[in-house]
Amino acid sequence: MDDQANLLPLYEQVRRAIVAGIDDGQFAEGSFLPPEPDLMDRYGVSRITLRRAIGDLCADGRLQRQQGRGTLVMPRKVRQTLVSLSGFSETMDGLGRKAGHRILARVDNPDTPVIRDRLQAKALIRFDRLLEDDGRPMTLETLWFDAHRFPEVVEPVAAGGSFFAALREEAGIEPAHAERQIDVGLATSEERAILSVSAAQPVYRIEKIVTDAGGQPLALSQLVTPSHLVTYTIKT
Structure with missing residues (x-):
């Protein structure tokens, strides 16, 4: 000592x-x-x-x-800025860490009329993804967007790529605004198994909707992240 x-x-x-x-x-x-x-x-x-x-x-x-x-x-907490429009891959790249997007499920035309209406989508598509930090599970994400409006984005995302990168590079669209709703709770048994957390470990539950400069919805994400992995900051 x-x-x-x-x-x-x-x-x-x-x-x-x-x-x-x-x-x-x-x-x-x-x-x-x-x-x-x-x-x-x-x-x-x-x-x-x-x-x-x-x-x-x-x-x-x-x-x-x-x-x-x-x-x-445990790995050191990732610091994320809530007002940032950076995607997961951009955030991790900025920290010198390797981001991963493991596809857990893909559903074409899911029966979620509320999400379809919120995104004003003609051909809704959903991806369930595990976002990884240097190969370690970090966040469970359910991502929805309009496959009719962004057909060129579907396959890059299905191949494990960044949605934001595909949106910019393939569709030529830059996200302009994001609205987030944050809650704290406990993980379900399925979420615990994927994220390797205990029943007592709190998780952040974040719903994020991203829009373009004209206010048109681009995508909606629901994310589950163990609280010990991330620190959120707010810039004003």
Whole structure:
């Protein structure tokens, strides 16, 4: 332990030591911490003290306990600006991370009249996608848009490409506005299985509708993101 921290409670000293180990690469993001006995020996503490330190780091989103597997070192939170029109791929590229769009399902002409009306769509199409950060599950997205209006966008999205990039490059359309509604809740059992989160882990539920400069709807997305993976900021 660092002698300068001796006045702190023992569990806090351990917590800080683990954070330092993450920051300097001893415990790599996406890897599991060593077993409890090894950590107890490393820091010279009891199981109770160690578990309190780890519990605090789990609450902070730095670690995640996984039943039967151990304690996972979580990636640093992605910072996203709520007023930004950047798509997922652009956001991740700006952070030096690799975005992925895994297609889970495609439904042509889904029976969702409310969504069809909101998008004023003639041929509604829906994609269920898993957005990945450097290969790790990050967000479940249900994306709707008008395949009649944007036929050239369908196949790039179906192939795992960015909707925003395809919209710009294939259809020559630039998104101008976005409206988001944000709620916080718990994931369903299906969502937990895909996102690898526990029943107690809160998730953001965001509905986003994007429009062009004339106010015409371009797409509607519903997104589910575990709260420990993202920090949202607002610029005014």
